[in-house]
Amino acid sequence: MFVDEVKNIGLKAGKGGDGCLSFRREKFIPKGGPNGGDGGKGGDLILIGDANVSDLVEFRFKPHACARNGQPGMGSGKHGKNGADKILSVPVGTVIFSSDSGDMAAEITAHGQRIVLLKGGMGGKGNETFKSSTNQAPRHTTPGTPGGEGIFDFVLKTIADVGLVGFPNAGKSTLTSMLTDATPKIANYPFTTLHVNVGVMCDTPEHGKVLIADIPGIINDAHKNRGLGLKFLKHIERCKALVYLIDMAAVDNRNPAQDFSDIKNELSHYDESLLKKRSVVVANKMDWAGAEENLRIFRRKHRVDVLQISCANSAGLEELRRKIFELTQ
Numbered sequence: 001m002f003v004d005e006v007k008n009i010g011l012k013a014g015k016g017g018d019g020c021l022s023f024r025r026e027k028f029i030p031k032g033g034p035n036g037g038d039g040g041k042g043g044d045l046i047l048i049g050d051a052n053v054s055d056l057v058e059f060r061f062k063p064h065a066c067a068r069n070g071q072p073g074m075g076s077g078k079h080g081k082n083g084a085d086k087i088l089s090v091p092v093g094t095v096i097f098s099s100d101s102g103d104m105a106a107e108i109t110a111h112g113q114r115i116v117l118l119k120g121g122m123g124g125k126g127n128e129t130f131k132s133s134t135n136q137a138p139r140h141t142t143p144g145t146p147g148g149e150g151i152f153d154f155v156l157k158t159i160a161d162v163g164l165v166g167f168p169n170a171g172k173s174t175l176t177s178m179l180t181d182a183t184p185k186i187a188n189y190p191f192t193t194l195h196v197n198v199g200v201m202c203d204t205p206e207h208g209k210v211l212i213a214d215i216p217g218i219i220n221d222a223h224k225n226r227g228l229g230l231k232f233l234k235h236i237e238r239c240k241a242l243v244y245l246i247d248m249a250a251v252d253n254r255n256p257a258q259d260f261s262d263i264k265n266e267l268s269h270y271d272e273s274l275l276k277k278r279s280v281v282v283a284n285k286m287d288w289a290g291a292e293e294n295l296r297i298f299r300r301k302h303r304v305d306v307l308q309i310s311c312a313n314s315a316g317l318e319e320l321r322r323k324i325f326e327l328t329q
């Protein structure tokens with residue numbers, strides 16, 4: 001199970017410990033003076049980006065977490081212990097929204113990034129603090145303040161440079177396996193991919209790290225929840241560039257020209273700005289008999305540059321690599 005969205009996660013930071021009311025009581029020392037210590041600070045609720053955590057499944061099964069409360073102050077001027085922080089490891093790319101307002105509260109975009117989502121309460125003051133020349137025996141203390149709390153929705157939006165979009169069976173996962181270190185499942189039937197796969201295409205000083213995201217295929221009327229719907233498009237929202245992968249084998253009476261129109265139409269239903277991303281249109285399966293003819297028909301309808309490849313014989317893959325570097329610079 002791959003979980004990329006969990007709603008209504010109840011989170012709470014720790015309350016500050018109360019200040020203590022106490023006086024020194026020692027033999028032969030009458031009126032020993034105030035010695036109530038301060039309360040400890042409440043623990044913070046902290047999020048840390050962890051590249052080894054791949055999804056949000058943990059929160060599906062445990063949709064709540066709280067940090068520890070601070071301990072109350074004690075006599076003899078002792079401070080209460082601070083409450084332990086609660087640290088939640090989340091996948092890189094997690095966006096946190098307030099469930100009530102829908103406003104974004106935080107975003108984790110890097111491994112090791114640390115965000116205090118909710119601050120623990122302050123410890124209260126013990127009566128020792130209030131001692132002064134005019135008040136030698138204060139009976140005043142303050143309570144610890146409450147920690148922050150709230151209900152949040154966690155949404156994982158994968159961070160990749162390039163997103164692959166296309167109809168099911170177009171060869172997105174095959175291409176991902178050829179260009180990157182990822183090993184997604186590949187099969188000759190639609191909806192083989194059921195969640196996002198991210199692969200590293202390169203990691204060099206010259207080009208930096210280039211990540212490619214392979215998502216499940218989109219079909220016509222996906223915005224009406226046909227097929228797997230559009231919910232996986234959140235994983236390409238943050239990509240710099242898109243690769244439109246068109247299946248030129250066009251078996252089962254597919255129409256590549258129509259496929260491209262449909263994909264763009266579905267993307268625009270999700271978010272028009274996806275269509276404004278830098279992109280390349282790639283004709284796959286050019287090894288197939290009839291692919292050339294299908295491409296000719298495609299070109300009559302769409303006046304766009306098309307890069308021809310075949311994952312079966314690796315034709316055009318080097319050129320596509322170069323194009324991807326260009327698009328992601």
Ligand SMILES: Nc1nc2c(ncn2[C@@H]2O[C@H](COP(=O)(O)OP(=O)(O)OP(=O)(O)O)[C@@H](O)[C@H]2O)c(=O)[nH]1
Pocket residue numbers: 166167168169170171172173174175185186187188189190191192193194215216217218284285286287288309310311312313
């Ligand atoms: N002849 C030929 N077959 C290809 C080529 N690229 C992919 N295939 C085949 O097409 C089929 C589908 O490939 P996938 O990579 O699983 O397709 P996908 O786009 O990831 O499909 P979904 O995950 O269902 O959206 C597999 O049988 C592949 O072997 C190609 O260039 N030429």
Ligand SMILES: [Mg+2]
Pocket residue numbers: 172173174184185186192193214215216217
């Ligand atoms: Mg696939």
